[in-house]
Amino acid sequence: VSVCAIRVEVASPYVVDVGPGALDSLDEVAGPFSTRAVLTDTRVEALHGARLGALAAAPRLALEPGESAKDLRGLGRVLDFLAGAGLDRSSLLVTLGGGVISDLGGLAASLYLRGIAVVHAPTTLLAQVDAAVGGKTAINLRAGKNLAGAFHAPRAVLADTRVLATLDDLEFRSGLGEVLKTALLDGEDALARLERAAAGLLARDAELLGEVVAACVTLKARVVAGDERERGARRALNLGHTFAHAVEHVAGYGRIPHGLAVAAGLACALELSRRAGRLRDPHLGARVARLLEALGLPRGLDDLRAAFATGLPAADLRAAMDADKKGRAGRPRFVLVAAAGEPLLDVEADETTLRELLA
Ligand SMILES: NC(=O)c1ccc[n+]([C@@H]2O[C@H](COP(=O)([O-])OP(=O)(O)OC[C@H]3O[C@@H](n4cnc5c(N)ncnc54)[C@H](O)[C@@H]3O)[C@@H](O)[C@H]2O)c1
Numbered sequence: 001v002s003v004c005a006i007r008v009e010v011a012s013p014y015v016v017d018v019g020p021g022a023l024d025s026l027d028e029v030a031g032p033f034s035t036r037a038v039l040t041d042t043r044v045e046a047l048h049g050a051r052l053g054a055l056a057a058a059p060r061l062a063l064e065p066g067e068s069a070k071d072l073r074g075l076g077r078v079l080d081f082l083a084g085a086g087l088d089r090s091s092l093l094v095t096l097g098g099g100v101i102s103d104l105g106g107l108a109a110s111l112y113l114r115g116i117a118v119v120h121a122p123t124t125l126l127a128q129v130d131a132a133v134g135g136k137t138a139i140n141l142r143a144g145k146n147l148a149g150a151f152h153a154p155r156a157v158l159a160d161t162r163v164l165a166t167l168d169d170l171e172f173r174s175g176l177g178e179v180l181k182t183a184l185l186d187g188e189d190a191l192a193r194l195e196r197a198a199a200g201l202l203a204r205d206a207e208l209l210g211e212v213v214a215a216c217v218t219l220k221a222r223v224v225a226g227d228e229r230e231r232g233a234r235r236a237l238n239l240g241h242t243f244a245h246a247v248e249h250v251a252g253y254g255r256i257p258h259g260l261a262v263a264a265g266l267a268c269a270l271e272l273s274r275r276a277g278r279l280r281d282p283h284l285g286a287r288v289a290r291l292l293e294a295l296g297l298p299r300g301l302d303d304l305r306a307a308f309a310t311g312l313p314a315a316d317l318r319a320a321m322d323a324d325k326k327g328r329a330g331r332p333r334f335v336l337v338a339a340a341g342e343p344l345l346d347v348e349a350d351e352t353t354l355r356e357l358l359a
Contacts, residue, residue: 006217008133008153009225016133016157016221018214020206023160026094027053029119033092037085039078039105040096041065044123047166048096055094059085063101067254070100070139072148078108082116092117092155098124098171099131099258103149106137110152121158124167125175125209126259128159129182129216134224134237140253144323145245151229159217161210169296170257176201176295177259181239181266182216184288185223187341190215191287198294236343239335240265246320247301251310263297264304268357271300273336273344275353281339301358314358 003019017025030036038052038060045062052058061081063069082093093116095105102120109118122132138149164172179201183190193215194201200208220237227234243265248256270288273279292299298307305312321332332354336344 004214006214006221008221010135010153010228012153014154014156016159016217018128018159018161018217019210020162021160022158023051023121023163024053026051026055026119026121026158029156029158030055030092030094033090033117035085035087035091036094037061037082037087037091038094038096039063039081039101039108041069041098041101044097044101048123048163051160051163052094052096058094063104065100067100067140067248067258070104070253072139072141074104075108075111075139078104079112082108082112087112087116089113089116092119094119094121095132096121096123097127098122099127102127102132103137103146104139106135106152106154107139107148107150110137110150115152117155118152119156119158120154121160123160123163124171125164125213126171126178126257128161128164128213129175130178130220130237132157132159133217133220135228136230144320145248145253147323153228159213161206161213164209165204170260172204173296174257174259177261177263177266177297179212179216180288180291180295180297181237181262182219184266184337184340185236185239185343186215186219188339190219191291191340195287195291195294198291202294202296232345235345236335239337239343240269242321242324242332242334243268243301243317245324246317247304247312249320249323250312250316251308255310256304256308260298260304260307263292263295264299264301267292267298267300269334269336272334272349272353272357273338275357276336276347276349278336278338278344278347280342284337284339314355317358318355 135153138146244261
């Protein structure tokens with residue numbers, strides 16, 4: 001098993017290194033920058049701080065772990081930290097952590113001095129396959145998830161699959177939710193591969209993990225390269241997310257891991273596709289249900305309600321969707337699927353169908 005380099009061909013292209021040992025090149029990647037600083041969280045710092053190499057001596061801010069760091073206050077703290085560390089326009093911020101840290105650090109890097117360089121070293125499966133790749137950054141507002149953000153492409157992403165060994169079960173499965181989303185968007189081959197790999201993945205087989213992370217990054221790189229600013233095709237990556245963001249908002253940020261909300265959201269999106277008469281592949285719903293089960297993921301909203309002992313009232317979920325930035329006010333829009341690899345963008349759902357589904 002070795003490190004592979006996947007190029008993301010956007011306006012400022014960059015490389016995502018994937019595999020065991022990807023972090024070993026951090027010194028080299030950070031070398032050219034005059035001043036460097038590191039953003040992480042305290043759990044990741046304790047577990048993997050030693051992997052920072054020479055960067056271990058750089059100014060470092062370690063936040064409390066969890067989604068609640070991703071707010072206006074957290075953003076202010078990171079910006080003050082960058083200023084306090086004396087970073088200038090030719091400096092670099094390295095993020096070492098999950099999607100919370102790459103989203104927050106990426107946004108701070110885009111704002112500080114109107115933009116400094118950022119390198120992401122994602123440490124969760126979710127951040128390696130999704131959050132740290134593609135240049136979207138955001139924080140949550142009280143009104144909704146990811147409502148303030150910016151596009152800010154990283155200079156490089158180092159996805160070292162060795163660090164995934166310390167993820168707890170829940171966070172690991174959360175990453176599998178985005179893995180499943182990616183396979184569904186990729187197409188039949190990717191879906192069939194995931195079906196074959198499911199058991200080995202859950203057991204964290206190192207080789208399989210490397211392959212799956214690389215496959216997900218490759219698909220995301222292709223989609224992002226075609227539509228960096230999400231004007232069209234990139235919206236497909238939001239499959240399941242209109243539901244997921246509503247769930248996270250209603251449950252309270254940080255209560256339900258993002259990827260588990262996405263998993264339930266995928267089941268909802270498939271069911272909505274079916275009820276709307278848009279699902280062409282009659283077997284896809286059952287296949288996805290089996291995959292969700294095999295990957296230890298919720299098969300829908302009721303599984304989430306039971307697992308997290310939270311009501312997730314349909315009316316609250318529906319209200320939360322009004323704030324979703326993917327729709328026009330009051331009319332949430334969904335990514336549906338016709339078949340594996342065939343997303344349908346910007347679909348408005350029938351209100352009655354939607355409410356039935358949320359209940
Ligand atoms: N920008 C994007 O395109 C994009 C895409 C998907 C998700 N996201 C965002 O990503 C966030 C979720 O990311 P996440 O699931 O990585 O959450 P996270 O960053 O909160 O990490 C989850 C937990 O795992 C711990 N952790 C991280 N690495 C670890 C390791 N190697 N070993 C043990 N524990 C470790 C963290 O301390 C934290 O408690 C959400 O806010 C979501 O909105 C962004």
